[in-house]
Amino acid sequence: GAGVSQSPSNKVTEKGKDVELRCDPISGHTALYWYRQSLGQGLEFLIYFQGNSAPDKSGLPSDRFSAERTGGSVSTLTIQRTQQEDSAVYLCASGVAVVYEQYFGPGTRLTVT
Amino acid sequence: AQKVTQAQTEISVVEKEDVTLDCVYETRDTTYYLFWYKQPPSGELVFLIRRNSFDEQNEISGRYSWNFQKSTSSFNFTITASQVVDSAVYFCALSSFNTNAGKSTFGDGTTLTVKP
Numbered sequence A: 001g002a003g004v005s006q007s008p009s010n011k012v013t014e015k016g017k018d019v020e021l022r023c024d025p026i027s028g029h030t031a032l033y034w035y036r037q038s039l040g041q042g043l044e045f046l047i048y049f050q051g052n053s054a055p056d057k058s059g060l061p062s063d064r065f066s067a068e069r070t071g072g073s074v075s076t077l078t079i080q081r082t083q084q085e086d087s088a089v090y091l092c093a094s095g096v097a098v099v100y101e102q103y104f105g106p107g108t109r110l111t112v113t
Numbered sequence B: 001a002q003k004v005t006q007a008q009t010e011i012s013v014v015e016k017e018d019v020t021l022d023c024v025y026e027t028r029d030t031t032y033y034l035f036w037y038k039q040p041p042s043g044e045l046v047f048l049i050r051r052n053s054f055d056e057q058n059e060i061s062g063r064y065s066w067n068f069q070k071s072t073s074s075f076n077f078t079i080t081a082s083q084v085v086d087s088a089v090y091f092c093a094l095s096s097f098n099t100n101a102g103k104s105t106f107g108d109g110t111t112l113t114v115k116p
Helices: none
Strands: A005-007 A010-013 A019-024 A031-037 A044-050 A065-069 A075-079 A088-095 A108-112 B003-005 B010-014 B019-021 B024-026 B033-039 B046-052 B059-061 B064-069 B074-079 B088-095 B110-115
Touching (some): A010 A019, A031 A075, A044 A075, B003 B088, B010 B019, B019 B110
Antiparallel strands (some): A005 A019, A065 A075, B019 B074, B064 B074
């Protein structure tokens, strides 16, 4: 079956612009996560959605970052007024439930110039 | 609190050598799950295995094997007869229902380079 998909695969934007990153999880997966991975670094948790519950936003680095999940499926991560330090690969993952394994998408490489 | 330690930042081996990636975890929960993920140079993280805390039986899948020992809080990953295609960053992770709202805690990863 189809895996997790993310778009765009690459995004170059100017400092100060807003960007939207999209994630399509595996059908039927109720858990959806966003992570950030800087070059050569580990995974930085950003936000987590589980079904219709309020999202866990504990990892968002600033109020410039927000995310939503519509209809329990597609998710969009929005970064407002982008800064150069936002440059990273943004990974989305989905799973059948929070404690179980996660299936990752290919990521969106964001470059802020 | 939960913690996952992958003390080996980088490992380099020559093809056909066996290599073990270490993972040590900390948790106060009695029921938990352990995972290994692989991130090849292409960048996409791939789930490899999940183990439950109540099942210490070792697992083998082809050239891959996992050694889970609760006594030492370790979940080590061994690749037998390594190949160039095994070159990747490997992440160990831990989750439990009662900590961190069930979210996984990831280690910092071990970069494995297999040279021909």
